[in-house]
Amino acid sequence: MASCGVASTFIRRACAAYNSHAAVSSRQSGRYLSTAANSTAPPHQSQTVESYVSGSTTHFGFTSVSINEKESKVRQVFENVADNYDVMNDFMSAGLHRYWKDELLKMTGVAPMSKVIRRRASMNNYESSTELDNKRGSGFSILDVAGGTGDVAFRFIDAAKCEERAKSSGLDEIAVTVCDINPEMLRVGESRARKRFGSALLDDTRALTFVEGNAQYLPFEDNSFDLYTIAFGLRNVTDVDMALRDAYRVLKPGGRFMCLEFSHVTNVPLAKLYDLYSFNVIPQLGQMVANDRDSYQYLVESIRKFCTQEELVKRMEVGGFEEVKFTNMSGGIVAVHEGWKPL
Amino acid sequence: MASAMMSRRRLSRCLSTAISSTQQRHLLSVERHLPDSSNGASIMRDPSQPPPSVRIVGNSFVTQLQTRHQSTLNDKSNHRDLILSHALTHVHSEGWTDDAIATGTLEAGFPPSYIGRVSSSTSVFGSADLVAFFMDQCNNDLKNELNRLKSENTTDREDTATRLHRALQFRLMAVVPFVSSKRWHEGMAIGALPQNAYRTAQQLDEMAQMVLEYAFNNNQGIGAAQRAAVVAAYAAAELHLVSEGMNETSRGVSGSSISYSGDRYASTWSFLKERCNEASRMLTDGSGGLSIPGIPLNPTHVVAASAVASSLVGAALSLAAPTAAAVVGQALPKVMETMSPLQSYFVPNNSGVGDGTRPSDYQVDNLPPFDSNEVIFSEGSAKST
Numbered sequence: 252m253a254s255c256g257v258a259s260t261f262i263r264r265a266c267a268a269y270n271s272h273a274a275v276s277s278r279q280s281g282r283y284l285s286t287a288a289n290s291t292a293p294p295h296q297s298q299t300v301e302s303y304v305s306g307s308t309t310h311f312g313f314t315s316v317s318i319n320e321k322e323s324k325v326r327q328v329f330e331n332v333a334d335n336y337d338v339m340n341d342f343m344s345a346g347l348h349r350y351w352k353d354e355l356l357k358m359t360g361v362a363p364m365s366k367v368i369r370r371r372a373s374m375n376n377y378e379s380s381t382e383l384d385n386k387r388g389s390g391f392s393i394l395d396v397a398g399g400t401g402d403v404a405f406r407f408i409d410a411a412k413c414e415e416r417a418k419s420s421g422l423d424e425i426a427v428t429v430c431d432i433n434p435e436m437l438r439v440g441e442s443r444a445r446k447r448f449g450s451a452l453l454d455d456t457r458a459l460t461f462v463e464g465n466a467q468y469l470p471f472e473d474n475s476f477d478l479y480t481i482a483f484g485l486r487n488v489t490d491v492d493m494a495l496r497d498a499y500r501v502l503k504p505g506g507r508f509m510c511l512e513f514s515h516v517t518n519v520p521l522a523k524l525y526d527l528y529s530f531n532v533i534p535q536l537g538q539m540v541a542n543d544r545d546s547y548q549y550l551v552e553s554i555r556k557f558c559t560q561e562e563l564v565k566r567m568e569v570g571g572f573e574e575v576k577f578t579n580m581s582g583g584i585v586a587v588h589e590g591w592k593p594l
Numbered sequence: 595m596a597s598a599m600m601s602r603r604r605l606s607r608c609l610s611t612a613i614s615s616t617q618q619r620h621l622l623s624v625e626r627h628l629p630d631s632s633n634g635a636s637i638m639r640d641p642s643q644p645p646p647s648v649r650i651v652g653n654s655f656v657t658q659l660q661t662r663h664q665s666t667l668n669d670k671s672n673h674r675d676l677i678l679s680h681a682l683t684h685v686h687s688e689g690w691t692d693d694a695i696a697t698g699t700l701e702a703g704f705p706p707s708y709i710g711r712v713s714s715s716t717s718v719f720g721s722a723d724l725v726a727f728f729m730d731q732c733n734n735d736l737k738n739e740l741n742r743l744k745s746e747n748t749t750d751r752e753d754t755a756t757r758l759h760r761a762l763q764f765r766l767m768a769v770v771p772f773v774s775s776k777r778w779h780e781g782m783a784i785g786a787l788p789q790n791a792y793r794t795a796q797q798l799d800e801m802a803q804m805v806l807e808y809a810f811n812n813n814q815g816i817g818a819a820q821r822a823a824v825v826a827a828y829a830a831a832e833l834h835l836v837s838e839g840m841n842e843t844s845r846g847v848s849g850s851s852i853s854y855s856g857d858r859y860a861s862t863w864s865f866l867k868e869r870c871n872e873a874s875r876m877l878t879d880g881s882g883g884l885s886i887p888g889i890p891l892n893p894t895h896v897v898a899a900s901a902v903a904s905s906l907v908g909a910a911l912s913l914a915a916p917t918a919a920a921v922v923g924q925a926l927p928k929v930m931e932t933m934s935p936l937q938s939y940f941v942p943n944n945s946g947v948g949d950g951t952r953p954s955d956y957q958v959d960n961l962p963p964f965d966s967n968e969v970i971f972s973e974g975s976a977k978s979t
Contacts, residue, residue, distance in 0.1 A: 360709035360719060363696035368706065391706045477707045507707035574711065589710065 300565045303491040303558075312552030321489045322432075322465075328546045329399070329433045329487075335541040336400050336436065342536050343547075351585050352482060355511045356406045358578070358587060359478060364391060365411035365425050372424045390424035394476040394501065396466050396494075397484020398429045399436025401444055403511075404459060408448065413458035417451040423458035428476075430464045437461045466494040474503045482511040486557035495570035505594045508572055510563070513554040514579065514586035521582050529554070560586050673711050676702045678727040685728075686775035690721035690784055725784045729797045732768040736801060739764050740808040755874035757809040759867050762828050765801060766835060766866070770859065773839035782836065798825045809874070820877055827869040835862040 308315045311324050332339060340348045356362075368391050391411075395404045404427050408414065411425040431437050441461045444453060452458050464470040466481065466488045479498045488494045498508050516522040529551045537547025558566065560577045563586075567575045572590030579586050681698025688694040692709075699709045712719040740761060772778035785794035802821035805828075810816075838859050
């Protein structure tokens with residue numbers, strides 16, 4: 252995992268920069284990433300929306316913490332829950348999170364698109380020998396941010412039939428990169444992946460890679476990905492605006508941003524029931540199953556403090572995305588927000 | 595890149611050999627210039643190469659692309675239309691599927707992530723979008739063709755039945771390629787699924803309105819009942835066409851076996867002629883004008899027409915897939931419950947409704963069981979008995 256080392260060095264540098272300047276613009280942070288950052292800065296929009304982080308404090312659940320503190324606190328939460336993360340998801344959402352992630356997968360179109368890309372690639376091979384770089388260039392590269400345990404990434408791998416592809420040689424045309432700030436979650440994800448798909452998929456065809464990185468300063472070059480997904484991760488990022496700007500930066504022109512996140516229930520009776528469940532049942536479950544009430548209390552509170560559907564749409568538009576829209580699921584308990592980087 | 599160019603060449607070659615001379619005038623070569631982007635747009639094509647020249651085939655592209663192409667490509671509907679236009683050319687081989695849409699996305703020169711641009715409020719880029727888009731195209735073509743015919747003023751000497759026949763035949767010609775590739779029955783079934791039925795009905799209604807305006811040279815007195823009569827005639831002929839296409843001994847689906855001329859469906863065209871004669875007799879008063887709405891139609895005609903239109907749904911479905919038919923079999927009684935009041939609206943004195951179709955007629959689960967001794971599948975039943 253040489254890339255992990257590079258990534259953590261990078262994060263340390265980026266964090267140092269962030270701590271010394273309270274409001275680092277994406278252009279400035281881009282200096283640490285690549286020389287071409289300036290050319291892809293999102294266009295300035297006339298819309299105004301209050302910046303996600305202002306002043307020296309931000310929210311951590313219902314409590315107020317200093318900006319510098321939030322990241323380490325969130326990191327702590329996920330280190331605590333890493334091993335039981337997926338089990339707890341099932342408990343808390345009564346299995347619904349599987350349905351939500353499946354829906355997200357359907358919306359991405361990874362299954363039909365990979366099929367066509369593979370067919371084209373095999374025709375390409377037949378006609379002319381293309382260099383590996385070109386092959387990657389005409390493929391489909393997906394970045395799953397905050398996807399540590401690989402729950403969403405594995406769905407992409409299955410849909411794109413990467414396991415089947417790993418039986419033949421050469422780089423896979425479909426590349427899924429899992430990026431997470433938390434090495435613990437990545438460790439769980441990677442060992443699950445090796446167990447489930449075998450090591451060829453990770454080492455030979457490199458269809459799946461795990462990279463440690465912060466959503467606010469992604470350790471990737473500009474214009475690298477066709478699809479950026481972040482499932483149940485955006486609300487844990489200290490500065491959502493900055494994460495959106497960096498998502499815009501790493502996406503290729505025409506690339507698609509998709510965020511699956513807990514949102515705000517619009518139906519009043521359902522909202523009351525939902526509140527009752529989240530504040531009473533979930534922390535209790537956390538206590539019983541993972542012996543960690545506080546972490547789950549945070550998860551519940553952070554959902555309430557996160558943007559509403561409309562607010563996130565505005566933030567994405569300000570971030571430069573076009574055709575921004577959201578789709579509510581289960582009455583708004585979660586929502587998928589999507590937008591495209593202009594061609 | 596090479597493969598993209600080659601497949602494009604192959605596509606245009608096979609289509610141009612298959613297309614009849616009447617449709618060749620619709621060939622359109624469109625130079626598509628994507629906005630220049632420094633690096634990322636190289637996903638699908640080599641930036642050092644000139645922008646691809648996309649040869650797009652089919653009459654509908656004339657209207658869609660000529661008008662829209664001058665406008666900016668950043669227009670969302672334009673992206674969607676371009677993708678779906680390209681996807682339609684793959685329906686023959688891949689069906690009305692998201693695979694066809696994925697192929698269309700790449701072939702239109704867009705990055706893979708653009709597949710999501712085709713999603714609509716009712717579906718995630720699926721078959722329904724493709725079918726609805728195709729039917730919109732057909733209606734657009736029909737509109738242009740009828741306007742052209744009107745402006746040429748060649749129709750004055752002809753009677754209503756001939757004009758009806760000409761218009762409906764033109765409309766049916768649009769589906770001929772898909773009938774010969776054995777894909778249109780699937781398209782009809784998808785259009786008739788409960789979630790899509792409303793849109794399909796609207797599209798057929800628009801079509802009927804255009805046809806009537808052309809056939810009667812005015813738009814006075816065209817009501818829902820008249821349109822229903824035209825839709826019924828069209829639907830009957832469409833079913834005839836599909837079943838004729840099914841009986842064809844085709845060598846499977848390939849570029850050269852797709853018929854664009856419709857010559858081989860002679861019996862459908864004579865069937866259509868009969869239906870047009872009937873419809874024109876039903877719709878015209880003694881002086882040759884369109885009969886006045888409200889009084890003119892025999893109530894049983896209207897009831898019969900709507901019954902034909904609704905039975906079309908079942909027929910198309912059973913042609914397509916038994917499972918789909920079973921699903922819709924459950925839904926149809928509910929649909930008919932809402933349709934019955936509509937029928938009585940068209941027939942003010944209620945005199946004909948009692949004779950018409952009732953919701954219970956669509957209840958398909960209480961059919962008598964099959965005779966177990968009856969030999970249906972020779973091999974299977976031989977083993978079981």
